[in-house]
Amino acid sequence: MAARLPELFTQRVKGWLGQEFESFLASYEESPRAGLRVNSLKISVEELFKIAPFDYDPIPWCPTGTYLQEDDRPGKHPYYHAGLYYIQEPSAMLPVELLDVQPGDKVLDLCAAPGGKTTQIAGKLQHTGLLVANEIHPDRVKVLVRNLELAGVRQAAVFQETPDRLADKFAGFFDRILVDAPCSGEGMFRKDEAVIRSWERFGAEHYAPLQLQILHDAARMLKPGGRIVYSTCTFNPKENEEVIAAFLEAHKGFTVASQALADLSPHGACGGLRDWPGAEEVSPNLREETDKVVRLWPHRVCGEGHFAAVLQHTGSVVEAPHAAAAAVSVERLAAAEPGASLERKGHRKSAEPRGKRKAGKETAGRAAAEALTKLPDEAAAFFEQTLAEPIRGTWVQFGANLYRMPDLLPEGIWEGLKTVRPGWFVGYMKPNRFDPSTALALALTRSEVRRSLSFGAGSAEVVRYLKGETLLPEQPMDKGYVLICVDGYPLGWARSQNGILKNDYLAAWRWT
Numbered sequence: 048m049a050a051r052l053p054e055l056f057t058q059r060v061k062g063w064l065g066q067e068f069e070s071f072l073a074s075y076e077e078s079p080r081a082g083l084r085v086n087s088l089k090i091s092v093e094e095l096f097k098i099a100p101f102d103y104d105p106i107p108w109c110p111t112g113t114y115l116q117e118d119d120r121p122g123k124h125p126y127y128h129a130g131l132y133y134i135q136e137p138s139a140m141l142p143v144e145l146l147d148v149q150p151g152d153k154v155l156d157l158c159a160a161p162g163g164k165t166t167q168i169a170g171k172l173q174h175t176g177l178l179v180a181n182e183i184h185p186d187r188v189k190v191l192v193r194n195l196e197l198a199g200v201r202q203a204a205v206f207q208e209t210p211d212r213l214a215d216k217f218a219g220f221f222d223r224i225l226v227d228a229p230c231s232g233e234g235m236f237r238k239d240e241a242v243i244r245s246w247e248r249f250g251a252e253h254y255a256p257l258q259l260q261i262l263h264d265a266a267r268m269l270k271p272g273g274r275i276v277y278s279t280c281t282f283n284p285k286e287n288e289e290v291i292a293a294f295l296e297a298h299k300g301f302t303v304a305s306q307a308l309a310d311l312s313p314h315g316a317c318g319g320l321r322d323w324p325g326a327e328e329v330s331p332n333l334r335e336e337t338d339k340v341v342r343l344w345p346h347r348v349c350g351e352g353h354f355a356a357v358l359q360h361t362g363s364v365v366e367a368p369h370a371a372a373a374a375v376s377v378e379r380l381a382a383a384e385p386g387a388s389l390e391r392k393g394h395r396k397s398a399e400p401r402g403k404r405k406a407g408k409e410t411a412g413r414a415a416a417e418a419l420t421k422l423p424d425e426a427a428a429f430f431e432q433t434l435a436e437p438i439r440g441t442w443v444q445f446g447a448n449l450y451r452m453p454d455l456l457p458e459g460i461w462e463g464l465k466t467v468r469p470g471w472f473v474g475y476m477k478p479n480r481f482d483p484s485t486a487l488a489l490a491l492t493r494s495e496v497r498r499s500l501s502f503g504a505g506s507a508e509v510v511r512y513l514k515g516e517t518l519l520p521e522q523p524m525d526k527g528y529v530l531i532c533v534d535g536y537p538l539g540w541a542r543s544q545n546g547i548l549k550n551d552y553l554a555a556w557r558w559t
């Protein structure tokens with residue numbers, strides 16, 4: 048693979064790494080290791096590895112993460128469909144560990160799809176606090192929603208917005224914000240060669256101003272004393288140290304927390320790079336800050352290339368956005384690296400930056416959301432018949448869809464925002480009836496329902512259920528909903544009717 052790396056890229060890395068360059072290059076002859084992260088909303092690490100056909104080979108920076116072996120196929124296992132884990136690149140598990148999420152926190156994941164880090168945050172919140180997940184891209188936001196539902200997340204709202212529009216609504220609101228920024232993806236070349244072609248069109252000079260702008264917007268949404276983790280999966284300092292230096296210059300109340308680097312150095316992590324074009328213009332104080340960021344290099348750790356900076360707010364007030372200073376800093380970063388665009392094959396300077404892509408004005412194409420004063424009767428009757436304990440909370444109806452609002456989401460905040468999920472999607476209001484969603488089933492535990500049937504992971508019944516086929520109960524069952532589980536972990540609903548179990552597993556998720 049090393050031979051297929053773009054020359055411009057290898058030249059630059061040589062400049063950044065010096066003597067280490069040869070071992071960096073040699074790492075591209077090794078296969079990337081895949082990883083899996085246990086969904087601690089549903090199962091503990093210990094329990095999962097008692098029942099799953101994979102070995103626990105811990106990832107040093109993530110206690111719920113494990114390396115996979117080459118012949119492991121976790122995506123084809125029924126436990127995947129029960130949301131017991133998320134398949135995730137090992138280095139990508141780092142940023143959320145640095146976010147220091149505490150139960151009860153209000154957390155924003157600003158660039159969230161496909162949701163690997165969002166589900167990791169949800170595991171830390173343990174159904175407390177609030178998780179707001181945002182993804183600007185309309186197709187990617189659907190994948191994000193699916194992953195949140197599979198993971199059984201209850202206290203999350205999902206938006207498809209630009210960061211600045213979100214910031215207008217959530218000023219000074221969040222304890223923790225993750226900015227896992229869109230980037231040129233150099234750290235992923237070994238894992239996915241298609242990223243190289245994308246890099247050839249949109250490199251660091253395309254992404255850096257966008258990343259800085261996203262960070263400025265994130266700062267507007269942070270509470271005093273809160274924390275932002277900025278991460279990318281690219282090596283180029285223009286998208287990393289330079290963005291951090293420009294951010295810190297405009298926001299005096301932040302510092303880069305040094306603990307992360309101290310904790311991770313024994314595992315092979317490195318600090319920031321010191322030389323990049325223009326580094327000499329950065330003040331010594333800021334250079335000291337960028338020294339404290341965390342870099343994962345593929346020749347030093349078992350994982351792909353990653354960058355993370357813990358931006359800790361230290362003041363008692365987050366300063367009002369320095370609109371002018373922020374704009375100037377973004378402009379300055381937008382200046383292309385000398386020679387870069389000319390050397391880049393097919394580089395299109397006129398390409399529309401992703402940040403300028405418009406998200407919809409209102410909840411376009413969707414009915415307006417309505418907070419309800421009480422649970423509709425049909426849903427209340429379903430809960431009464433099906434659940435051991437009622438679900439309490441505030442309910443929101445969006446068209447025919449019924450949601451339970453996260454406890455800490457301000458009611459009506461979705462007005463004017465493109466809202467994909469105002470909370471936990473529990474089911475559909477139909478004329479005179481309520482149909483529960485698969486998302487409801489997946490976020491429940493077996494003990495929370497009155498009736499369930501559980502089959503072993505290797506059973507024919509589980510395969511039939513996931514394929515959308517009907518099941519035959521061994522004992523006659525009364526009419527009504529039954530939670531279908533694999534080894535005690537919910538997969539979805541079936542309806543007992545006339546001696547058979549009709550399959551209500553979400554059609555789009557069925558095994559084909």
Ligand SMILES: C[S@@+](CC[C@H](N)C(=O)[O-])C[C@H]1O[C@@H](n2cnc3c(N)ncnc32)[C@H](O)[C@@H]1O
Nearest residue numbers: 158159160161162163164184227228229401402
């Ligand atoms: C690195 S990916 C996020 C990966 C995700 N955090 C995860 O762990 O699964 C960056 C995301 O930012 C989104 N994005 C692109 N432009 C954006 C913008 N201007 N504002 C916010 N997000 C943007 C991309 O669509 C992409 O899904």
